[in-house]
Amino acid sequence: MSFIQIQPDYQYGFKDTEAHIFKTPKGLSRAIVEMISRYKNEPQWMLEYRLHAYDVFCKKKMPHWGADLSGINFDEMYYYLKPTERSTQEWSDLPKDIKKTFDRLGIPQMEQDFLAGVGAQYDSEVVYHNMRKELVDLGVVFSDVETAMREHPDLVKQYFGTVIPSGDNKFAALNSAVWSGGSFVYVPPGVQVNTPLQAYFRINAQNMGQFERTLIIADEGSFVHYVEGCTAPIYQSASLHSAVVEIIVLRGARVRYTTVQNWSKNVYNLVTKRAVAYEDATMEWVDGNFGSRVTMKYPSVYLMGKGARADILSLAMAGEGQHQDAGGKVVHVAPLTTSHIVSKSISHHGGRTSYRGLLKIHPEAYGVKSNVQCDALILDEASRSDTYPVMEIDNDDVSIGHEATVSKIGTEQLFYLQSRGLSPQEASLMMVNGFIEPIVKELPLEYAVEMNRLIELEMEGSVG
């Protein structure tokens, strides 16, 4: 099998031999969509939903306004691959190869040490799902969406596709047609889930498309922190990851969604993430993008109820051959809502980072406060950085601020650190770590350590 070393220090680039029990033929057609739905034994409404989405996907044009997507070939891809017979709650029940993968990624150890629940997806299906017993007793639900469709059909039917309809964009339509796996989370009123729930997504097969679907519902006054991590092996041909994440934050609830995206550099990562926040609810996105060839992802929040709040922290790092087109969107529909977006990006070795954002204030939304801050660091001559924010303001009783800067690491600062005995590399690394500190300090400690280490690896051999 062809295997190239594009990314010498990508430590998750290993792959296991592909063993699957069911795989759809290459390419996408109506028949494939029907095949997936039949194989999953779904209710009729879901099959219809998928087929409608497939039609939308065929009609919609590729987005032309963002990153270069010409490397995606929809006909060369596999849309569904089931790696094992069933999902389990015991790591030891997993087929050896899959278990080995997750052991190497350190997931079982992390679960023991500091997580309230873990879901692990391998290609198209969730193979492992488990949550602490006390949370199960409180009525918290954490499962894959297929299971939720069987066990909580009303909740799924009520909310599925309501935040992101299949007509939203081409890739949301694609996901709606062939989705598989992902997480379903329901937190009952007043329940505080104090340790994070984590989902881990792994693409193993070559030319694979992963289309997980996540639906999180935080009932009134509840709290949950959901963390996702992603890695894939290094193949010469491109893989596609196109997820849809829908979050409903009901009155007074708070949801934090943290992503540490570290796909290998042959993955197109085109994800639609959106939350609706009702009265006095808080939605927080913490979005870290390090891997992938191209990422296009703009986590958004619709503030639908008085006093709702949105916080978006976005961190992107682009190296050789990478384009991170990330950002955030906030739509203020209700009065007295507030939002805060902080974006930090670093481009090096010819990488390109773009911030793309939207801030929209509806005419009924008075008393709105919003602040957006984008900072970019360019570490060398070959790299590039862009900022594309849009502000549409239809109400006078608002206070809106936007600020963006692009710069390099200051020579004076580097000189000072070197005069204190640091090498140029150490000094640059220290500056970069200081630059992203406002975001890293929001992460759970274990992830903060991981992120700092990732940056150290990425920056090896680069001098300011």
Added chain:
Amino acid sequence: MNNICVNPNDELVVVDDGGVSGEAVITVEPFGVVRYFFVPTSVIVPSPTLGEGTMTRRTLRVELHADARAEICGAVLAEHDSHYQFNLTVHHLGPRSQSKTLFKGVGKDASKQVFNGMIKIDKPAQQSNAFLENRVLLLSKHAKSESKPELEIEANDVKASHAATTGRIDDRQLFYLQSRGIEKALAQEMIIKGFLFEVMKLIPQS
């Protein structure tokens, strides 16, 4: 407005009253300086009818060669149902070029103003310095504002930044003036004048 070329080492002041909508390019040769002001007449002579139903659109591109400098300012007072759109691209082509942009807008009644401001810095334009600022005051529920400050930076040894704010008149400022015996309407006018004066005072008197 026609296309303009500023010769090497020359300095040019352009005052644009927005009279005719259209597109223009200002090219600034090495060590040249351009000072451009967009001041539609309604700012100078506010009148109850002027601006009504008008649509003013200007698309301006400023190209800066090595060591060229540009100061780009705008003051817009949008009343009634008038509509202003300003599309600006400041394109840094050569090294050590500098640009500073300040656009201020006041939105009254059912007016709408759109400001698109792009700073582009090409690879050869190292050691360039660019700053863009867009400040909007909205005075009516029905006034609308859109602001799109953008950056496309391909050189690493540069400084580029922008800032944009939208809000209404600070209640504390109004309260202070009223406590000094100034009527609310007049106080509001004074604050608007002061707000736009930051741009107006930069226009050379000759």
